[in-house]
Amino acid sequence: MRMLRPMAALVWKDLLLELRSRDIVVSALVFGFLVVVVFNFALKVSPERVAELAPGILWVAFAFAGTLAMSRAFVREREQGGLEGLLLAPVSRDAIFLGKALVSFLFMLVIEAALLPVFAILLNFTSFTLTLAGAILLATLGFATVGTLFSAIAVQTRSREVMLPVLFFPIILPVLIGAVEVTGAAVGSGPETGVVTRWLPLLAVFDAVFLVICPWIFSIIVEE
Amino acid sequence: MASAQGASSSPRSGLAFPGLNGVLLVGTGVLMLVNLYLIFLVAPTDAVLGEVQRVFYFHVPIAIVSFVAFFVVFVASIGYLVTRKSKWDSVAHAAAEVGVVFVSLALLTGIVWARPVWGVWWTWEPRLTTTLILWLIYVAYLMLRSYVPNKSQGALYAAGLGIIGFVDVPIVYYSVQWWRSIHPSAVVGPLADAGALEPIMQWVLFYSLAVFLLLFLYLLLERMHLRNVEDRLSALRFLSRMRR
Numbered sequence: 245m246r247m248l249r250p251m252a253a254l255v256w257k258d259l260l261l262e263l264r265s266r267d268i269v270v271s272a273l274v275f276g277f278l279v280v281v282v283f284n285f286a287l288k289v290s291p292e293r294v295a296e297l298a299p300g301i302l303w304v305a306f307a308f309a310g311t312l313a314m315s316r317a318f319v320r321e322r323e324q325g326g327l328e329g330l331l332l333a334p335v336s337r338d339a340i341f342l343g344k345a346l347v348s349f350l351f352m353l354v355i356e357a358a359l360l361p362v363f364a365i366l367l368n369f370t371s372f373t374l375t376l377a378g379a380i381l382l383a384t385l386g387f388a389t390v391g392t393l394f395s396a397i398a399v400q401t402r403s404r405e406v407m408l409p410v411l412f413f414p415i416i417l418p419v420l421i422g423a424v425e426v427t428g429a430a431v432g433s434g435p436e437t438g439v440v441t442r443w444l445p446l447l448a449v450f451d452a453v454f455l456v457i458c459p460w461i462f463s464i465i466v467e468e
Numbered sequence: 469m470a471s472a473q474g475a476s477s478s479p480r481s482g483l484a485f486p487g488l489n490g491v492l493l494v495g496t497g498v499l500m501l502v503n504l505y506l507i508f509l510v511a512p513t514d515a516v517l518g519e520v521q522r523v524f525y526f527h528v529p530i531a532i533v534s535f536v537a538f539f540v541v542f543v544a545s546i547g548y549l550v551t552r553k554s555k556w557d558s559v560a561h562a563a564a565e566v567g568v569v570f571v572s573l574a575l576l577t578g579i580v581w582a583r584p585v586w587g588v589w590w591t592w593e594p595r596l597t598t599t600l601i602l603w604l605i606y607v608a609y610l611m612l613r614s615y616v617p618n619k620s621q622g623a624l625y626a627a628g629l630g631i632i633g634f635v636d637v638p639i640v641y642y643s644v645q646w647w648r649s650i651h652p653s654a655v656v657g658p659l660a661d662a663g664a665l666e667p668i669m670q671w672v673l674f675y676s677l678a679v680f681l682l683l684f685l686y687l688l689l690e691r692m693h694l695r696n697v698e699d700r701l702s703a704l705r706f707l708s709r710m711r712r
Contacts, residue, residue, distance in 0.1 A: 390632075393628070393632075397612070397625045397628070397629075400616060400617075400618070400621060400625070401612065401615040401616050401617075402615045402616075402617065403615060407608075407611065407612065407615060410608045410611060411608050411612065411629065413604075414601050414604040414605045414608060414633075414636075415605065415632060415633065415636050417601060417640055417643070418636070418639045418640055418642075418643035421643050421644070421647050422643065425647065442646065443646075446643070446646075450639060453635070453639070457631070457632055457635060458632070461628040461631060461632060462628075464549050464624070464628070465549070465624040465625055465627065465628040467621060467624065
């Protein structure tokens with residue numbers, strides 16, 4: 245595939261930048277950690293309510309930390325004029341989009357992998373299952389796809405810190421609902437029958453829809 | 469650049485609009501008065517729900533018109549991305565603004581209806597939730613338009629959001645529906661008695677829908693005309709600054 249090489253180069257570039265500066269993942273991690281702690285006090289998470297509240301807290305933390313990481317990823321491109329360089333390069337826009345989305349996906353996975361154990365310890369639940377892993381992978385893919393499109397847009401606006409969440413959350417809501425439902429089933433709250441078999445494929449369908457639409461829109465609307 | 473194009477797109481079209489709009493304004497005004505007469509004096513009072521049921525003749529048409537408005541945004545956004553004509557962008561922008569007004573009214577009239585009929589102001593039922601999400605998406609759409617410094621770029625971004633926002637609506641609807649089915653609610657099902665509308669009630673409803681569609685058309689054209697004037701004004705300002 246012609247697209248794979250520019251994608252790989254783009255991913256490598258961002259990973260290298262991140263390995264050297266570590267500012268995106270670390271700041272998003274600390275922020276996500278903070279969200280968990282704040283929710284613990286705001287909701288008074290007692291042991292008997294953990295199963296009920298944990299999925300929501302987990303995904304709010306993931307989503308907030310994720311938007312932070314994604315907006316930072318494009319701010320960096322803009323500050324150094326990197327995006328113009330990318331768009332001038334003789335590669336397809338799809339490759340640029342998918343490369344950036346893949347980077348965001350990887351960053352978010354790293355953040356989630358680091359947050360999950362902290363989360364499990366602080367809220368005292370230990371039920372990491374394959375289902376939960378599947379939900380995290382699928383939902384994060386959806387987040388990264390939609391988030392990349394909107395952070396590319398938001399970075400060009402005034403008050404971009406506000407614009408990304410305002411654009412992102414209404415659109416991503418179905419993925420968030422699905423992720424919370426599956427996590428709830430995995431943690432053991434609510435009726436488990438049918439939840440996983442219903443929502444996991446649905447999350448995959450959402451991802452497929454967004455993976456078709458978002459690169460297409462990106463390639464049309466992003467100009468130098 | 470887009471503003472300059474929009475400005476130079478024949479001043480005559482700017483003059484032709486008020487004529488059509490004047491007719492629409494007077495026509496819609498008269499028909500709306502008839503509509504109010506029909507709703508409050510002709511339509512029979514609902515046997516079960518009482519007078520509050522009359523909100524229905526506003527709420528349903530307004531909600532339908534707001535969906536129509538967002539469909540117009542969707543179509544015009546595709547039109548803009550394909551043709552890059554600022555006319556399409558103008559349609560999308562105007563439809564989104566009017567649509568936000570209508571969807572806000574739909575939510576408010578819905579709340580007025582829900583309290584006496586269901587006993588709660590709000591319930592996270594799929595239709596209500598989807599409407600609320602619609603409101604959020606298109607408020608974000610208007611924010612995006614006003615926050616992008618470069619106007620032609622803002623038009624492109626808004627077109628992208630106009631498309632993805634509309635595609636997202638059925639997805640939101642079905643996911644909320646499935647989410648609800650897992651969390652049974654205390655509220656009794658929506659509009660349980662809606663199936664049994666009397667013919668006269670139906671006719672009043674259809675008439676009201678037609679009038680609100682006309683109102684939408686009028687507001688849409690008026691807003692487009694206004695934008696046209698705005699574009700011309702900003703182009704003139706730009707020119708006068710250049711000459712100085």
